[in-house]
Amino acid sequence: MIDIDRKPIETDVLIMGGGIAGLMAGIRAAGLGASVVIAEKANTRRSGCGATGNDHFMCYIPEVHGSDIGPIFEEYRRSQVGGFSDASLAMLFLRQSFDRVKDWEEWGISMRPWGHWDFSGHAFPGRPRVWLKYAGHNQKAVLTRKAKETGARIINRLQMTDVITQGGEIVGAIGISTRKEEPVMKIFRAKCVILATGCGSRLYPPPSPGWLFNTANCPVCTGSGQAIGYRAGARLVNMEFPQRHAGPRYFGRCGKATWIGLYKDPQGRIVGPFVKKADKKLGDITGDIWSSVFTDKHRSGEGPVYMDCSTTSDEDFQYMMWGLVQEGNTGMLDYMAREGIDPRKHMVEFMQYEPFLVGRGIEIDEKGETCIKGLFAAGDPVGNFRADCAGAATYGWIAGESAAGRAGRIRKFQTAEKGPLVEESQDFYGRILDRGQG
Numbered sequence: 001m002i003d004i005d006r007k008p009i010e011t012d013v014l015i016m017g018g019g020i021a022g023l024m025a026g027i028r029a030a031g032l033g034a035s036v037v038i039a040e041k042a043n044t045r046r047s048g049c050g051a052t053g054n055d056h057f058m059c060y061i062p063e064v065h066g067s068d069i070g071p072i073f074e075e076y077r078r079s080q081v082g083g084f085s086d087a088s089l090a091m092l093f094l095r096q097s098f099d100r101v102k103d104w105e106e107w108g109i110s111m112r113p114w115g116h117w118d119f120s121g122h123a124f125p126g127r128p129r130v131w132l133k134y135a136g137h138n139q140k141a142v143l144t145r146k147a148k149e150t151g152a153r154i155i156n157r158l159q160m161t162d163v164i165t166q167g168g169e170i171v172g173a174i175g176i177s178t179r180k181e182e183p184v185m186k187i188f189r190a191k192c193v194i195l196a197t198g199c200g201s202r203l204y205p206p207p208s209p210g211w212l213f214n215t216a217n218c219p220v221c222t223g224s225g226q227a228i229g230y231r232a233g234a235r236l237v238n239m240e241f242p243q244r245h246a247g248p249r250y251f252g253r254c255g256k257a258t259w260i261g262l263y264k265d266p267q268g269r270i271v272g273p274f275v276k277k278a279d280k281k282l283g284d285i286t287g288d289i290w291s292s293v294f295t296d297k298h299r300s301g302e303g304p305v306y307m308d309c310s311t312t313s314d315e316d317f318q319y320m321m322w323g324l325v326q327e328g329n330t331g332m333l334d335y336m337a338r339e340g341i342d343p344r345k346h347m348v349e350f351m352q353y354e355p356f357l358v359g360r361g362i363e364i365d366e367k368g369e370t371c372i373k374g375l376f377a378a379g380d381p382v383g384n385f386r387a388d389c390a391g392a393a394t395y396g397w398i399a400g401e402s403a404a405g406r407a408g409r410i411r412k413f414q415t416a417e418k419g420p421l422v423e424e425s426q427d428f429y430g431r432i433l434d435r436g437q438g
């Protein structure tokens, strides 16, 4: 049995998930005067895939790249994030990305730690570089503070489970609060809902059975947004193409493009075709566009594949170590220090991690809206656009703006709390909680 709090919470815009996309949506919608609730399963100050930091922000900066956006668009398409995106959404993203960079810098995230726009890593030799290197270790704290200052209400430890629709339009949502010993179901009346619940991890078997929480992505992002959208009738796309990220073996994701060195086989031969000399400007893009190289070489008997930093210059090595901190990989750095592992002397074995869903899921239009009126999505759960943290920031902003606009045109809240979904949910989650085991 689970109790229901029968007094609905009314809000113009309800945002499910307080990651990068959710907080950016909240900041924009509240800034435009909408009442906003951000319902977050964990705590927005340290939640989601950007919890402990990121260090690359894909963007187009005209003063660096020139006035022709075309080559940057091409580069985006060839990158590890661009292949499945709708062209119109990608172009809109690139055009707005610099505005989000400037916002973040103004709010206190260091987007040019060396005083200039520094594009490095994830790069092909001789082609434009599109990933801005930034200091993202404090990004969640900064965005949380900004969302609160702007007037968004954040409710932590509230796991959202469904949206409520009437006549094909959003009227509310259901969630389960775990703030107290006994969970309580909460009902929302909302004019718009934004699904910003991040990627879908832990849906596929991990590399070994003991790895359930040592995942390549945030372990609590389990594809809720895609599931909620699907149950409500939203269109999902590209679901048949899960991703596999790669990085240091046994470290459930601790940088890939952040490392500066060369991928080598056990005989010391360079594995990829792109770089012959370690260079911070490029990184080694082999791991981005051929992430199965680590599995392929292992299976063919030519592996494992290692990251070799022995020829990386001192300056580039310091830059790499700084980047690993900004990306939040301090657990691995502590481990290496404790065990006396020095990447300049010891090659570090890399592996491909378990599959997950990112940029695979809910189809949106250029306003961030799904095919259901009043239901929006942004960030990793979107299926026809992907640009990771920069994409989450940009489409979070767009969805927040669109949702605030729509909410402003709707005069009153609908009674969401009376429908059958509420009773069905109470029964379903009550039965799970009442289980004696399992």
Ligand SMILES: Cc1cc2nc3c(=O)[nH]c(=O)nc-3n(C[C@H](O)[C@H](O)[C@H](O)COP(=O)(O)OP(=O)(O)OC[C@H]3O[C@@H](n4cnc5c(N)ncnc54)[C@H](O)[C@@H]3O)c2cc1C
Pocket (backbone or CB within 6 Å): 016, 017, 018, 019, 020, 021, 022, 039, 040, 041, 042, 043, 044, 047, 048, 049, 050, 051, 053, 054, 055, 056, 057, 058, 158, 159, 160, 161, 196, 197, 198, 199, 216, 217, 218, 220, 221, 222, 224, 225, 253, 254, 255, 327, 378, 379, 380, 381, 387, 388, 389, 390, 392
């Ligand atoms: C180690 C690592 C390094 C990375 N480095 C980079 C990088 O350098 N550059 C880059 O572009 N990208 C990077 N990424 C990816 C980037 O972090 C994500 O693309 C980005 O965080 C996506 O933002 P989001 O808002 O969509 O999802 P998230 O930031 O993951 O936020 C989703 C939020 O939803 C919450 N949530 C989930 N389900 C529910 C629910 N049912 N109810 C309520 N809340 C829910 C989660 O707790 C979380 O707070 C990295 C990822 C990892 C794991």
